[in-house]
Amino acid sequence: MNEAVGIDCESLSVRHGAVWALRDVTLRIGSGVTAVLGPNGAGKSTLLRLLATQCAPSRGSFSVGGLDPRRQSDLNRLRLDMGFLPQRFECMEWSSALRNVEYSAWAHGVAVPDCNEAAYDALSMVGLSHVAGMQVRKLSGGMRQRLGLACAVAHRPHVLILDEPTVGIDPRQRMDIRRFLKDYAAQGDVIVVMSTHIVDEIQTLASDVLVLDRGSVAFRGSLERFRSFGGERDGLGSVWELAYATVLDRSEHAGAHGSSPVGSA
Ligand SMILES: Nc1ncnc2c1ncn2[C@@H]1O[C@H](COP(=O)(O)OP(=O)(O)OP(=O)(O)O)[C@@H](O)[C@H]1O
Numbered sequence: 571m572n573e574a575v576g577i578d579c580e581s582l583s584v585r586h587g588a589v590w591a592l593r594d595v596t597l598r599i600g601s602g603v604t605a606v607l608g609p610n611g612a613g614k615s616t617l618l619r620l621l622a623t624q625c626a627p628s629r630g631s632f633s634v635g636g637l638d639p640r641r642q643s644d645l646n647r648l649r650l651d652m653g654f655l656p657q658r659f660e661c662m663e664w665s666s667a668l669r670n671v672e673y674s675a676w677a678h679g680v681a682v683p684d685c686n687e688a689a690y691d692a693l694s695m696v697g698l699s700h701v702a703g704m705q706v707r708k709l710s711g712g713m714r715q716r717l718g719l720a721c722a723v724a725h726r727p728h729v730l731i732l733d734e735p736t737v738g739i740d741p742r743q744r745m746d747i748r749r750f751l752k753d754y755a756a757q758g759d760v761i762v763v764m765s766t767h768i769v770d771e772i773q774t775l776a777s778d779v780l781v782l783d784r785g786s787v788a789f790r791g792s793l794e795r796f797r798s799f800g801g802e803r804d805g806l807g808s809v810w811e812l813a814y815a816t817v818l819d820r821s822e823h824a825g826a827h828g829s830s831p832v833g834s835a
Contacts, residue, residue, distance in 0.1 A: 576600040577621060577729070577761060581630035584616050584785075591616040593785040594630070599763055602777035603755045606765040607814055612782040614765040615657050615733055621763060622654035622731040634729060634761075648729075650679040653722030657733040659714060661721065663707040667698060670706060671720045678725035692720040695750055697743065712739040719747065723754065730754065732764040736771065744768075748775050769810045772796075781817050788821035 577599040584592040592613045606614045619625050621632065623639050634652075637644040661670045671689035680688050693699050696716040701709060709717060715738055722730060735751070736744045752775055755762045766772065772779060772793065779796040781789035789796060799816040800809035807815065 575635040575728075575759065575761070577632060577634050577763070579621075579630070579632040582617070582620060582627050582632055583629040584613075584620065584625070585628040590785045592620070592627075592782075595782075595785075595787055596630075597780070597787060597790050599761060599780075600778070601755070601759060601761050603751060603762040603764065603775050604778040604780055605772040605776035606763060606780045606782065607767075607769060607772070608765075608782035608788070609818070611784075613785040614782055616785075617782065618654075618731050618733045618763065618765060619656070621729075622652065622656075623649060624654070624656070650725070651727050652729040652731065653678075653725070653727040654730075655718045655722045655732045655735055659718035659721075661706055661717065664705055666703050667693060667706055667709065667713075667717050667720075668702040670717065671724050674721035675724035678727070680725050688724050688726075689720075692724040693717075695723065696720045697746055712743060715739055716743070716747070719750075728760050730760065730762045730764075732762065734765050734767065736766065736768060744771070751775060769814045770808050773810055781814065781821070783818055783821045786821075789817040 579595050579597050582592055582595040583590060595617065606617065608614050620627055623645060631638070631640065634648055637648045639645045639648055662673070668689050671692050672685040675685045675688040676682060690699070690702065693702050696719050698713060698716050698720060701713060706714065706717065715735065719735055722732065736747055739747065748771060751762060751764070754760060776793050778792055779789065780787065796813050797809060800813035
C-alpha cells in the first residue's frame with residue numbers, strides 16, 4: 571500500500587429498524603491517523619464496524635486501496651491486511667495473553683513458525699511482555715484493552731481500525747499507546763482510524779478529524795482546520811473541546827435549517 575492509498579466511502583448508510591445509524595457518509599480517509607469523534611449514538615462504532623468488514627451497509631459502498639469488500643477475493647485480501655479493535659474486545663479468557671495474540675497473528679495469515687515472535691513483538695509494543703504467560707481472565711481492564719491492541723497489530727496490518735483504544739487505560743499508559751499509534755502510523759503507508767471521547771488526545775495523535783452527529787458527517791478536515799473552530803480558551807474546556815462543541819452546535823443548527831453541515835467533504 572502506498573501514500574495515495576486510502577479508504578473511499580460512498581453514501582455509506584446503515585439502518586437499524588427506524589434508526590439510521592449512519593446516513594450517506596461520503597468521504598476519503600487517507601494515510602495517517604484519523605480521529606472519529608461524536609456524541610453517544612452518533613454512529614462511530616457503526617462506521618468502524620463497517621470499515622472493519624464486520625457488517626454490511628444498508629446502502630452505499632466503500633473500498634480500501636481499490637479493494638471492494640463486496641467481492642469475496644477482495645474481502646479476503648482486505649481482512650488479512652486489517653486489524654480491528656472493537657469496542658468490546660472478546661478473546662479466549664482461559665488462554666494466556668501470548669496464545670491469544672499468536673492466534674490472532676495466525677488468523678491473519680502469519681505463518682505458524684513466525685506467530686510466536688510476532689506475538690511477543692506485539693505484546694512488547696503495547697507494554698505487556700511481563701504478562702505474556704498470564705491467563706487473560708486475570709488481566710486488569712486496561713491490560714485487556716492493550717491486549718486487544720496487540721491482537722490487532724500482531725500481523726502488522728496497513729489498516730488499523732480502533733474503537734476507543736484508550737478507554738479505561740490510565741494516563742501514563744494512554745500516553746504510551748498514543749506514542750505507539752503515532753509511530754505505527756508514521757510508517758507512511760498505514761491508515762489508522764480510531765474513535766475516542768477523549769477529545770484532547772487528538773492533538774498529539776491525529777492528522778485528520780471526522781465528527782459524526784446523528785449518523786451524518788458534521789465535520790471532516792485536517793487537525794488544524796478543526797482547531798480553528800476552538801477560538802479562545804474560556805476556562806471550561808480546552809481549545810479542542812471547544813472546537814468539538816462548536817462543530818456540533820453548527821451541525822445542529824444546520825440540521826434544523828436544512829443546510830449543509832460544517833466542513834463536510
Ligand atoms: N444492533 C443495533 N440495533 C439497533 N440499533 C442499533 C444497533 N447498533 C447501533 N444502533 C443504534 O445506532 C446508532 C449508532 O450507534 P453507534 O454504536 O454506532 O454509536 P456510537 O457513536 O459508537 O456511540 P457511543 O459513543 O455510545 O459508543 C444509535 O442510535 C444506536 O442506538
